[in-house]
Amino acid sequence: MIVRHLYVHVPFCHRICPYCAFYKHQPGKTSMKVLVDALLADLAAKSQRFEIQPETIYFGGGTPTLLNHSALSHLLEGLCEQLDLSHLAEWSTEANPMTFDQKKAELLHSHGINRVSLGVQSWQPNLLKTLGRDHSPEQATMSYHILREAGFPIVNLDLMFSLPGQSLKAWEEDLHRTLKLHPQHISAYNLTYEEDTPFFNQLGRGNFQEDVDDNADHFYLADRLLTEAGFTHYEISNYAQPGCESHHNQAYWEGKNYLGLGPSAVSTVGTQRWQNVPDTVRYAAEGAVTVNEETLSEADLHNERVALMLRTSRGIQLASLADTARKRAQEFESEGVLEFVDDHCRLTAEHRAMVDPVAAELFI
Ligand code: SF4
Known part of the structure; x- marks a missing residue:
């Protein structure tokens, strides 16, 4: 069976955001090299079972750009060595402001990464603080310019709305500030209160409120401003300049087969879906132990x-x-x-x- 979409999960984050439900943690005791060795071993094992000829690769997390230069280089080299990349059309990575410099950006670009998704979330210092983000608006702008200078053809800026304390006016300012940077793609996510997160607990205690009408106002404001600026609203949370849509996400939406590498990563091939163990120490020591296997x-x-x-x-x-x-x-x-x-x-x-x-x- 040929699989054409590959996801790589890097679980490390510098600081843990209180709304985030992804599998992530601070690097802790697992060295970056050990994680990368485990990712490459996971790929080798999956290559025994499936013919992997990726059209898209997506580095997510966590924060893939938190990997240091040598671990990232080892990962990129290993993937280039093991994979047939002759069909590759899109290679994306998520990135957080201040987790990369010009040298790291050039390393990613020189290995064929052609799409970077930068987690800005908001341009308002008070909202970044509420979100537990460890960067300032100015640092996000600096990181964006590093990506542009490195020559990535598509840069996505990730934003969030309906945040606690975010007025419609503040959201409008965020959208205008984003547009001024001329990214090729903008993701605008409605904050969701995921179970087992500090934000969910705050909601339960009545410290935060959810307001469906307020969510809709924020949503339609983004729809209007971004489409007026020439973006296509091609998915509920995603806007792109023509030709800059995410192929990897489209593959998910269309129900294509994909393989996931890394702790907690999910794979779906045909009617089979399974998850790698969501435990980095165990993943590094024992390999991609499968949990939550199901036949759909x-x-x-x-x-x-x-x-x-x-x-x-x-x-x-x-x-x-x-x-x-x-x-x-x-x-x-x-x-x-x-x-x-x-x-x-x-x-x-x-x-x-x-x-x-x-x-x-x-x-x-
Ligand atoms: S940086 Fe991203 S993955 Fe890490 S905790 Fe924050 S939202 Fe989650």
Whole structure:
């Protein structure tokens, strides 16, 4: 079986953000070299089972750019050695401000990384403090310029909205400041309160509030300002200049097979989904021990694809829907919730914030 999408999880973070539910930790006792050796061993083991010819590779985390120069170099060299990269179209990495300098940026660029996603989150010092981020707006700007100077063709800036204490005006300022930098891609995520995070506990204690109307106001403000600036709103949280959409994320949304390397990384091939053990020490010592292995039913896979594709501007192919769901889609169309374009149905611009309840009604 050929697998064309590869995810690499680097779990290290300099500081832990209180809203974050990803598997991550400070480097601690595991050396960076040991982690990279384990990642390359994981790839070698998976290459025995699957033919891996990546069209996309994505370094996520955690903070991949927290790896020091020699560990990063070892990882890049190892991947280039082990993989057939002749089909590779996109190689992305996540990055946090102040975790890389010009030399590290050049190292990434020279090995073929062509897309960097920089975690800015906000340009407001008070909100960065609330989010527990360890960089200032000025440091984020400096890091952005380093990426530009290194020559990456696509730089994404990650932003968050509906933050505790964030006014609509502050969000508008963040959007304008982002646009002034002329990135090729902007991700704008509504803060979600994930279980087992300090933010979730604060919400439970009543220190933070969630307001659906406020979320929608922030969402539609971003939609208006960014599309007016020439960005395509191609997925609920993602905006791109023409031709700069993320291929890796599109592969997830379309239900393509992918393999994950690293502690906690998930893989899905056909109807099989499994996770690497979410424990860096164990992963480094024992290899990619599998946890949470499951066989997905056709209905699970179908519903997942419906939920994800409805988030995109392309929408869902009508022919792929079950009869009852197709009828429901027609009702949604007459109510102005969905529109039919070619042989697909998608949310109308005014109803994009309603994606989850609409998708649930189109499931098998
Ligand atoms: S830097 Fe990113 S991965 Fe690390 S704790 Fe913060 S949000 Fe999570």
